[in-house]
Amino acid sequence: MWQNDEQKMGWPARIFLMGGMLIIVTGLFFFIFGPKDPAYDWRRPGAMTEARQVAAEIGGYIVLNKDELVVWPKLVLVYRGLENGRIFIEATQPEMDPDVAYPHRIDPNQAKKGFRLGSRWFLLTSWSRNSVRLKRIQQPW
Numbered sequence: 001m002w003q004n005d006e007q008k009m010g011w012p013a014r015i016f017l018m019g020g021m022l023i024i025v026t027g028l029f030f031f032i033f034g035p036k037d038p039a040y041d042w043r044r045p046g047a048m049t050e051a052r053q054v055a056a057e058i059g060g061y062i063v064l065n066k067d068e069l070v071v072w073p074k075l076v077l078v079y080r081g082l083e084n085g086r087i088f089i090e091a092t093q094p095e096m097d098p099d100v101a102y103p104h105r106i107d108p109n110q111a112k113k114g115f116r117l118g119s120r121w122f123l124l125t126s127w128s129r130n131s132v133r134l135k136r137i138q139q140p141w
Contacts, residue, residue, distance in 0.1 A: 060135065060136070061125065061133055061134065061135055062077075062122070062133070062134045062135070062136060063131060063132070063133050063134075064077060064078075064079035064089065064131060064132045064133075064134065065079065065130060065131045066079055066080065066081050066129070066130045066131065067079070067080065072120075074093060074094070074095055074118065074119065075091060075092070075093060075094075075117065075118040075119065075120060076091070076092040076093075076094060077089055077090070077091055077092075077117060078090045078092075078101065079131065079132050080103075081129060081130075082129055083105060084105075085107075085108075086105040086106055086107055086108070087105070087106045087107075087108060087111060087124070087127055087132060088103065088104070088105055088106075089103075089104045089106065089117065089132070090102065090103050090104070091104060091117045091118050093118050093119075104117060106124075108124060108127055111123075111124035111127075112124050114137060120136060121136070121137050121138065121139050122134040122135065122136055122137065123135045123136075123137050
């Protein structure tokens with residue numbers, strides 16, 4: 001009598017476990033081999049392919065024109081314009097991660113006191129929709 005009850009009770013548990021395993025395997029298969037939408041990719045494409053390269057410093061000042069690349073040995077900057085009243089600059093560190101541009105949205109009032117991009121400090125001297133003029137400074141403290 002007990003043996004029949006145990007066998008009857010075992011089938012729902014087996015069906016539940018097999019269904020759960022099927023769902024997990026299907027989910028993993030979809031996660032690995034499913035469609036990849038680039039809009040949901042967490043990394044942005046590198047700034048190197050999206051901008052024109054120009055000289056880094058002119059007379060101690062750096063002029064970043066919109067969508068132009070400014071290259072140093074350890075830092076690449078691209079000015080992308082204004083976004084909600086903030087200056088939008090992408091900084092790429094080629095030695096660390098050359099394919100990822102780190103976005104910086106900088107308040108112009110704060111930038112006149114100094115700000116950091118990568119490992120360098122800058123001071124905002126002037127800005128407009130199409131260009132930004134920066135001065136490279138030493139660390140302020």
